[in-house]
Amino acid sequence: MSTATFVRPEPLQGSARMWGTVALSAATFMNVLDTSIANVSLPAIAGDLGVSPNQGTWVITSFAVANAIAVPLTGWLSQRFGQVRLFVTSVLLFVLASWACGLAPSMPTLIALRALQGFVAGPMIPLSQALLLSSYPPALAGTAMAMWAMTTLVAPVMGPLLGGWITDNMSWPWIFYINVPVGLLAAFGAWRIYASRESQIRKLPIDAMGLALLVVWIASLQMMLDLGKEYDWFHSDLIVGLGVVFVIAFAVFLVWELTADHPVVDLRLFARRNFWGGTLATSVAYGLFFGNVVLLPLWLQQYMGYTATDAGLVTAPVGLMAIILSPIVGKTVHKVDPRRYVTFAFLTFGLVLWLRSRFSTQADMFTILVPTVIQGIAMAFFFIPLTTITLSGIAPDRIPAASGLTNFARITAGAMGTSIVTTVWENRAALHHAQLVEYVQRGSEATQQALQVYRSAGMNAEQALAQLNRVVDQQAFMLAANDVFYASAALFMLLIPLVWLTRPQRGGAGGAEAAAGAH
Structure with missing residues (x-):
């Protein structure tokens, strides 16, 4: 979103435009990467710092909540200090916070530093969009935003792969240390190219x-x-x-x-049907999506014996189809009713989660991988059309406030979704465990057969019972994950009527510049 009113500078030319795009994209990539790179590393971080993996989800939610709080401040800060200064400062503070996260000696310290990291990262994404758009002539705005959007889609693919490999082959602090060289180069490049193109500064009340x-x-x-x-x-x-x-x-x-x-937040925007309907659908859908994105690697590593690298390989392909299809969606969203695209996205999300709700403890990697690949299709048809609906009909001067507010709601919902999904998963697992234990009686033939198998493998009676309890635990958490997946699929279906309550206007706001703001 554009964040300040100023005379548009002349577009950059040649190598300056190329290197400017690289610097801005690197900063955006680093920011988005940090929302997903920690997902597969949670068990390692939690184990190293002496807390449960579910307590480790604070590493994700603290970043998201602080990030959400900072987003609405971007407009005021950029007008008070200038877009370029704020962007470069934000990147440098992000680098410093990342380095400190890697040094964190305890979970409370890491959570506090992740909150700081999320807060200073707030202005980076909206300002990278604004600076990128100023680098290209208006006729190439769509191309610029398509390139920017590709960066935000590649990062979630790389995050789990990189996070898993680093955790298994190095140590988890390096998932934060890798931001240091990338961030320093991005800040240096952005300052060299954009310092002379600083936006006007105005003293505004906060x-x-x-x-x-x-x-x-x-x-x-x-x-x-x-x-x-x-x-x-x-x-x-x-x-x-x-x-x-x-x-x-x-x-x-x-x-x-x-x-x-x-x-600080323009709540009057909610008087518009398209805005409240689109924002609500975006927030709930993103909360469901992000909660399940966190749950899958947790379940794979804790109860299916996956390494962090393997969990990353299974979750990474979520962005592959999105990378292929997003440019097509961006070019056709104004020719097709965006509600049709969003409906297709929610039906696809429902299919993905329904397939996952049928997983068993015998599921192989291919079975788990298929829904993840399909999910990329849903992502492509989800973000851009929903943002087009949400910002449809809003006056251009209110687009920054509207884009900031809907992003704030989406990021907050992602943090809430993570907490709610992991809580429901644990509660349902406790219920299933209690039900399964009723069938594991010493007198039952199946129990005796299972214990005999373990004893014949060299275990004593106590070890055999402990192994049987682990099997029950695995089944309980598998059934609980199935419950969460199935309920999430049902909720996606219930969101479809909400989308059709909106009345998007053809050719209204929400073009290339606005659509990219959903990411």
């Missing part, structure tokens, strides 16, 4: 109260979701307290933002 309330309600909600399973939910005074803080802060936030002269 909605400090709105920002404070935003931080309080998001932080309390996310902490409630992340800590709930450890503290037995609302049987705990801590969780009740966090719930009360969230409700009060959110209610005051809504009233304040609707009456403020310079709100």
Whole structure:
């Protein structure tokens, strides 16, 4: 999204434009990579720092929540300090935070540093778009955004592969250290090329109260979701307290933002049917998608015996079909009703999750890989058309605020989806474990046969029982994962009518510049 009103500089020419595109793309790649590279490394990080893998999901959610908070501030910060200065500063701070993450001695420290990393990363993606668009003539804006979008699609493919390989062959801190050389080169290149093209600077008031309330309600909600399973939910005074803080802060936030002269979040945009329908569909769908993206490698590594590298190989192809199909979708989205594309995307997501809901503990790598490849098709038809719907009919001067708000909602939903999915998975596993144990009685013939097999393999009675319990655990978490996949498929189906409540306008806002903002 464009983030400041200024006289458009002349497009870059020749090698300057090429190297400018490379520098901006490298920074974007590094940022998006960090949303997925830690997924397959969670068990290793959690084991090394002495917490459970599900507690390790804080490494992902803290980054996402802080990133979501920073996105609405990008417009004010860029007008206050300049787009180029803010972008380069954001990249350099991201490098510093990444280096510190690799040195983190404990999980609380790592979570705090990941939150810092997410916060300073907030301006990078919207500003990389704005600077890239200023580098190309208007006639090539679509080409520029297609190249930018390809970067954001390649990164999720590389993230699990790179994260898995680094975790297995080096050590998990290196998933953060690799940002250092990439970030330094991106910052140096961007400053050399864009420093002379700085945007106008204006002193604008900031909605400090709105920002404070935003931080309080998001932080309390996310902490409630992340800590709930450890503290037995609302049987705990801590969780009740966090719930009360969230409700009060959110209610005051809504009233304040609707009456403020310079709100940090323009809630009046929700008066538009296309905007609220598109934003809600985007947020729920992304929450479901991201929650399942985190769940799959956790299940594979904890209960299917996969290494981090193998889990990365299975989850990486999610972007392959998206890379192939996204340019086609971008070129045709204004010729076809975007609601048809989104409907196709949600039906495909539903198919993928339904296929996963039929997995068993005997599933081979090919069986697990097929739905992941198909999911890339859904991704291609999901982001660009939904952003086109969401921003349809909005005046150009309100596009930055609208794009920032829908991105804020999407990123927040991704963090919430991660917490909710892992919590439901654990709860369903406990239920299935209790049900399965009822069939494992010492007197039953099947139990005796299983114990006899283990004893004949050289185990004593205690070891045989422990092995039997591991098998029950594996089955319980497999059945629980199936439940989550099936419920997610059903929710994608329920989102389809919501999409058809919108009335996208042909040729309205949400073109090449806006569409890329969904990523």
